[in-house]
Amino acid sequence: MLSISSALFSQEAKDQIDFTAQEQEQRILHKEPYKFSVSYRFNVGYLQDWQHSKNNTYPDMYLHGTKLGITFDFNLPYRFSVQTGLIYSITYGTSNQHWKNVLLNDYEIQTVNHRVLSQQLNIPVFITSDIKLWSKLSLIFYTGPELNIGLAQIDYIKTELNDETKQWLNQNNIKTEKYERYSANELIRPNICYSLGGGLQWDRYRLHAGYTFGLNNLTKTQQTYIKQQMWNWSWNLTFSYRF
Numbered sequence: 001m002l003s004i005s006s007a008l009f010s011q012e013a014k015d016q017i018d019f020t021a022q023e024q025e026q027r028i029l030h031k032e033p034y035k036f037s038v039s040y041r042f043n044v045g046y047l048q049d050w051q052h053s054k055n056n057t058y059p060d061m062y063l064h065g066t067k068l069g070i071t072f073d074f075n076l077p078y079r080f081s082v083q084t085g086l087i088y089s090i091t092y093g094t095s096n097q098h099w100k101n102v103l104l105n106d107y108e109i110q111t112v113n114h115r116v117l118s119q120q121l122n123i124p125v126f127i128t129s130d131i132k133l134w135s136k137l138s139l140i141f142y143t144g145p146e147l148n149i150g151l152a153q154i155d156y157i158k159t160e161l162n163d164e165t166k167q168w169l170n171q172n173n174i175k176t177e178k179y180e181r182y183s184a185n186e187l188i189r190p191n192i193c194y195s196l197g198g199g200l201q202w203d204r205y206r207l208h209a210g211y212t213f214g215l216n217n218l219t220k221t222q223q224t225y226i227k228q229q230m231w232n233w234s235w236n237l238t239f240s241y242r243f
Contacts, residue, residue, distance in 0.1 A: 037075045040085075041206070044068045045238030049091050049118065053230045058219075063118055065091030067236060071124070080129050083142065087122040099165055110165055112176065115156040123147045130201060141198040146212060148191035148232070153181040187218050191232055204242040211235045 049063040071085030097112040126144040133139055159166065159176050166176050181187045197210020212234045219228040 039073045039075065039242050041071045041240040041242045043071055043087060043238055043240040045236050047089050047091055047234060047236045049232055049234045051230055051232050058230045059095040059097040059114055061093045061095040061116060063091035063093030063116060065089060083126040083128050084124055089120045089122065091118050111160045113158040116153060118153045119151040121149045121151055124195065136203040138201045140201050140206065140208060143196040146193040146195045148193050150182055150187060150189040153187065155179055155181060186220055188220050191218060192216050206240045209237045
């Protein structure tokens with residue numbers, strides 16, 4: 001009698017296990033497949049460029065301005081996406097460059113004032129992810145390469161130089177009058193960058209900040225007496241709306 005009861009109990013347990021396994025299998029079979037999608041955003045924000053050099057050919061300078069453009073998000077599983085697009089930026093900055101009088105018996109410091117207007121086109125290729133915090137509020141992160149293409153960079157120069165110093169600068173191919181740096185064949189237009197940043201997203205609205213590191217030396221011409229170098233780094237605060 002005891003043996004029969006034990007056998008019946010084992011059979012019920014086995015049936016229960018089999019039923020659970022079948023139920024899990026049905027859930028897997030009826031799971032909806034991931035649907036690939038593309039969304040696009042309008043972006044506008046503040047931009048600060050930092051042009052820095054290790055010599056006196058170009059003065060260190062901060063340029064302030066704005067950026068705007070359209071980006072596309074290729075949405076992937078697990079709340080990841082790949083973002084690319086076109087971003088136009090325009091910035092302006094000013095800086096004083098000081099030169100010692102070339103006359104040996106005169107220690108007067110003379111000034112070259114640079115006022116630079118720069119226009120650029122940026123093409124990002126970012127990996128983005130978001131972490132849901134509450135309701136429609138998410139924390140976002142992004143990182144990846146970015147190609148920066150120089151469109152124009154006009155240097156409006158104003159000088160306070162004597163004739164001897166101005167002549168010496170011109171002889172060494174250092175400009176003392178207004179000119180366009182790309183047209184003068186001084187700068188390389190493409191700047192390969194690496195960017196990272198993060199921010200907050202509420203429904204379709206996103207506010208984020210990030211930093212961009214320019215990786216290559218932008219100077220094209222080289223002087224015999226000095227190695228010319230200049231890099232462009234930047235940070236931005238951007239608002240975007242997803243359509």
